[in-house]
Amino acid sequence: MIPMSSSVRRLIMASISNTLSLKHGLSLWCPQSTPLNRIHRGSCSFPSRSFRRCFTVSASSFANENREFVIVGGGNxxxxxxxxxVEHGMASGKLCIVSKEAYAPYERPALTKAYLFPLDKKPARLPGFHTCVGTGGERQTPDWYKEQGIEMLYEDPIVNVDTEKQTLKTNSGKLLKYGSLIIATGCSASRFPDxxxxxxxxxxxxRDVADADSLISSLEKAKKVVVVGGGYIGMEVAAATSGWNLDTTVIFPEDHLMPRLFTPSLAQKYEKLYQDYGVKFVKGTSIKNLEAGPDGHVSGVKLENGSTIEADxxxxxxxxxxxxxxxxKIGLNSSVGGIQVDGQFRTxxxxxxxxxxxxxxxxxxxxxxSRVEHVDHARRSAQHCVKSLLTAHTDTYDYLPYFYSRVFEYEGSPRKVWWQFFGDNVGETVQIGNFDPKVATFWIDSGILKGVLLESGTAEVRFGTDTEFCEIV
Known part of the structure; x- marks a missing residue:
């Protein structure tokens, strides 16, 4: 039996509880998770007292009708x-959500999974994956927000914040007042230069529904697809395009898929799986530029070695x-990026x-x-923050890093894949199983179990009833 610290003893139990909750709704992953090697040590210090500002102004002065709470962002x-x-009875007439998107908040991980499936393979579409269906909760459609008395401002991003006057200005010129402000703006995709x-x-x-819709329009006419990147996005998009029976090539500079998490042995097994689906890999090379055809449309990807891979x-x-x-201006963290907060998400x-x-x-x-780009953290941090804001809840956020991905889940796929990772990928690794269909990798540092990756090849593994795996830990 592998010894475990008390804090990490939760790894396998967390696997069971997370999986059980996810199975009741649409289980989704957030397009990008923070690379584990970008998590840096550091500290932050904020006053322990909980702050909640209240204000009284003329409703006609502000576009959000004098709401006390404002959330900026439209994601998970x-x-x-x-x-x-809503659960605390503090939404109706008190809460305003400001989003740059045209849709009510939704489970964003769907965009690189079921949303990209061909029309004949039952793709996901709104309103099917509005929050909070990802954890088995009620589907929060636009009508739900109206019924709850929550004001929604769509397609109007915030362009300025005045912390002294407690006001926000939107792109259209609206002036919003807040008592308490929650910034939930997420991430934007890293882009190639023009x-x-x-x-x-x-x-x-x-990153959003409009992006996914644009990609689907291309896939409907595509013959040759190139995916740049061997991480979450690359793996999930390549798996989805295989459902379209398209010529798909994945290019990345590293030696194997998911280098920040997968071991070479584990990556080799997944690469073989993708190749069985017809996906090709070009590894260990960089891209010089994307080439355009006579019509100005992309026609190929030119590599640093001078070769070109055709792509439409x-x-x-x-x-x-x-x-x-x-x-x-709120205060950034120079090491991991993002806005610095304390254990209750106060800036x-x-x-x-x-x-x-x-x-x-x-x-x-x-x-x-740390800064974690994953749907599980998005959900939990939101709940922890609001509870701290509205109640006497003063517990520090105690999060066990958790990442997962689901691929090849379209109708007719010969094998659906779901892997889960818990903890930290430090130390020596021990691999159990041969991916036929199950495999597990354990990270052990100084005799202590630090991380676990499980390939959920069977229901017994997913729900913790496979004794072969459970006895190991």
């Missing part, structure tokens, strides 16, 4: 925060960066909070500052 965090406000073809027609990035559709999945926008300015992808928070279990 905003949706789960809204649900928590000078190397990053914005050519046929080149795609995925290119998907770039090379990471993301926190969307701090006008909130830089250094009273009354202002940051949650989800954009928050640089103290990761209690490992005593370091």
């Amino acid at each position: 965090s905003a949706g789960y925060a809204a649900r928590t406000f 000078k190397i073809g990053g914005n050519l027609p046929g080149v795609h990035y995925i 559709t290119v998907v770039i999945g090379i990471g993301a960066k926190p969307a701090v926008g006008p909130f830089e 250094g300015i009273p009354g202002i909070f940051a949650i989800g992808d954009v928050a640089a928070f103290p990761l209690k279990i490992y005593d370091r500052i």
Whole structure:
């Protein structure tokens, strides 16, 4: 039996509980998770007192009708925060959500999974994956927000914040007042520069529904697809395009898939799986530029070695960066990026909070500052923040890092794949199983179990009833 510290003993139990909750709704993953090697040690210090500002002004003075709470952002965090406000009876007439998108908050991981399936393979579409269906909760459609008395402002991003006057200005010129402000702006996709073809027609990035719709339009006419990046986006998009029976090539500079998490042995097994689906890999090379045809549309990807791979559709999945926008003045973390917060997601300015992808928070279990780009953290940080804001709840956010991905789940696929990772990928690794269909990798540091990756090849593994695996830990 492998010895475990008490804090990490939760790894396998967390696998069971997370999986059980996810199976009741649409289980989704957030397009990019923070690379584990970008999590740095550090500390932050904020006053322990909980702040909640209240104000009284003329409703006619502000576009949000004198709402006390304002959430900026329309992703997972905003949706789960809204649900928590409702659960505490503090939403109706008090809460306003401001989003740059045209849709109510939704489970963003769907965009690189079921949303990309061909029409004959039952793709996901709104309103099917509005929050909070990802954890088995109520589907929060636009009508739900109306019924709950929550004001929604769509397609009007915030361009300025005045922390002294507690006001926000939107792109259309609306002036909003807040008592407490929650920043839930998430991340934006890292892009190729224009000078190397990053914005050519046929080149795609995925962060929202509009991006996914644009990609689907391309896939409907595509013959040759190139996916740039061997991380989450690359793996999920390549799996989805296989359902379209398209010529798909994945290019990345590393030696194997998911180098920040997968061991070479594990990556080899997944690469073989993708190759069985017809996906090709070009590894260990960089891209010089994207080439355009006579019509200006992307026609190929030129590599540093001088060779060119033909493509009529290119998907770039090379990471993301926190969307701090006008909130830089709130206080950024120079090591991991994002807005610095404490264990209750309070920034250094009273009354202002940051949650989800954009928050640089103290990761209690490992005593370091982290920024996690994953749907599980987006949900949990939102709930923790709002509870701290509205109640006497003063517990520090105690999060066990958790990442997962689901691929090849379209109708007719010979094998559906779902892997889960818990903890930290440090130390020596031990691999159990041969991916036929199950495999597990354990990270052990100084005799202590630090991380676990499980390939959920069977229901017994997913739900913790496979004795062969359970006895190991």
